[in-house]
Amino acid sequence: MTDLHAPAVRHFASDNYAGVHPEVLAAVAAANVGHVPAYGDDPWTERLQDVVRAQLGEQAVAYPVVNGTGANVVALQAMLPRWGAVVCTESAHVHTDENGAPERVGGLKLLTVPTPDGRLTPELVARQAWGFGDVHRAQPGVVSLTQSTELGTVYTPEAVRELCDQAHALGMRVHVDGARLSNAAASLGLPLRALTTDCGVDVLSLGGTKNGLLLAEAVVVLDPSAVDGVEYLRKAGMQLASKMRFVSAQLVALYEQDLWRRSAHHANAMAARLRAGIDAIGTLQVTQPTEANAVFVRLPADVAQALRRRWRFYDWDVADGTVRLMCAFDTTEQDVDDLLAALRSAVGGTGPARTTPV
The missing domain is CATH 3.40.640.10 (Type I PLP-dependent aspartate aminotransferase-like (Major domain))
Incomplete structure (x- = not known):
């Protein structure tokens, strides 16, 4: 049977995107x-x-x-x-x-x-x-x-x-x-x-x-x-x-x-990894505490556009550029690291971090 999508790509739009x-x-x-x-x-x-x-x-x-x-x-x-x-x-x-x-x-x-x-x-x-x-x-x-x-x-x-x-x-x-x-x-x-x-x-x-x-x-x-x-x-x-x-x-x-706990804990951990990587870039503003499996961050329009060439994610506030990045039970460390690498490349350079308290 012909693949209907690229199974190796895991997106950051919603945990509803994940499989079973x-x-x-x-x-x-x-x-x-x-x-x-x-x-x-x-x-x-x-x-x-x-x-x-x-x-x-x-x-x-x-x-x-x-x-x-x-x-x-x-x-x-x-x-x-x-x-x-x-x-x-x-x-x-x-x-x-x-x-x-x-x-x-x-x-x-x-x-x-x-x-x-x-x-x-x-x-x-x-x-x-x-x-x-x-x-x-x-x-x-x-x-x-x-x-x-x-x-x-x-x-x-x-x-x-x-x-x-x-x-x-x-x-x-x-x-x-x-x-x-x-x-x-x-x-x-x-x-x-x-x-x-x-x-x-x-x-x-x-x-x-x-x-x-x-x-x-x-x-x-x-x-x-x-x-x-x-x-x-x-x-x-x-x-x-x-x-x-x-x-x-x-x-x-x-x-x-404990499947509920194992799956949720993993999704949360991937969001924490993503948040830490965004903080390390130093020039992006995270708009909400990262307490579960979502990260909210303001992205310049050109940065968001660059990321969307590979990943789906949701605009949360179009006016100020806030997007939501959501992790799921099947998000991997490599998925997160690949996104962070693309984000660093799209942003270019580093500067003082501007984040809200966790």
């Missing part, structure tokens, strides 16, 4: 035997419930879905009445990268706040958490935070707990978009529950695709009293897979042992 981890492919193949009941009444989905309870606490219940947008929309719909609203950052994935799905499909109102590093704080939440009982205002019911954030930063357990305490005191719930939760936990050297259940998080969108899965995410309910009708909303939202064993088998492979 071999251990996950093996798990899918192992599940591909005989006939089992459809729509989640299968041994792999049953096993997944044991896995999420072990990772996230005895009350945790997983509802596998097929993509992250679906996980977020189903989770938020289940947490809110029709008149409810979600407080999130302006950079939140649910606001910027889901084509209005929470509004169009979920019928929700997003109340956004600006933040310089992608993280919410109680002070920022307070800007939108008001108007309770006012019939003219969408009612704030959920605080949604992303871990790790869209800007590659990480919430500490203390920060998550503070947000949960504030939200619960106001009668609100807390949702975590955990598309890269594994990267955050690996960065801090903590178990998954230390950033979620133990902090008071109510519902989690548990990521998989960005950490080596083929097509698998999950809505994980940590507090059963925080939701209503998840199973019906999942079906109505076109997120109920008929052959769910293949979705669940991937999640089991990732989270039953």
Whole structure:
């Protein structure tokens, strides 16, 4: 069969560009035997419930879905009445990268706040958490935070707990978009529950695709009293897979042992290597702390153009030249070093470093 792409080239645009981890492919193949009941009444989905309870606490219940947008929309719909609203950052994935799905499909109102590093704080939440009982205002019911954030930063357990305490005191719930939760936990050297259940998080969108899965995410309910009708909303939202064993088998492979941590730790390490190399060049400005698997750096237009002859990466802020360089579970040291060599060649010369604190 003719190759459809250059398999030796690994890009820096997104961890979604990466393939599927071999251990996950093996798990899918192992599940591909005989006939089992459809729509989640299968041994792999049953096993997944044991896995999420072990990772996230005895009350945790997983509802596998097929993509992250679906996980977020189903989770938020289940947490809110029709008149409810979600407080999130302006950079939140649910606001910027889901084509209005929470509004169009979920019928929700997003109340956004600006933040310089992608993280919410109680002070920022307070800007939108008001108007309770006012019939003219969408009612704030959920605080949604992303871990790790869209800007590659990480919430500490203390920060998550503070947000949960504030939200619960106001009668609100807390949702975590955990598309890269594994990267955050690996960065801090903590178990998954230390950033979620133990902090008071109510519902989690548990990521998989960005950490080596083929097509698998999950809505994980940590507090059963925080939701209503998840199973019906999942079906109505076109997120109920008929052959769910293949979705669940991937999640089991990732989270039953330590594959999630190994893969995320490697991606983070490659980002740290990339960040160190950029700092060593000395003339480029890194715009965000490098705390997970992303590096944000300002590149002159000619430098970015030179790099794009070989690699794909995303413009983050066209106005000031900021780009995002993302590492994945399969990014190699050689991949990073090749990019750095091309970057040094394109920049030419060195000078005083201008970076933000890590």
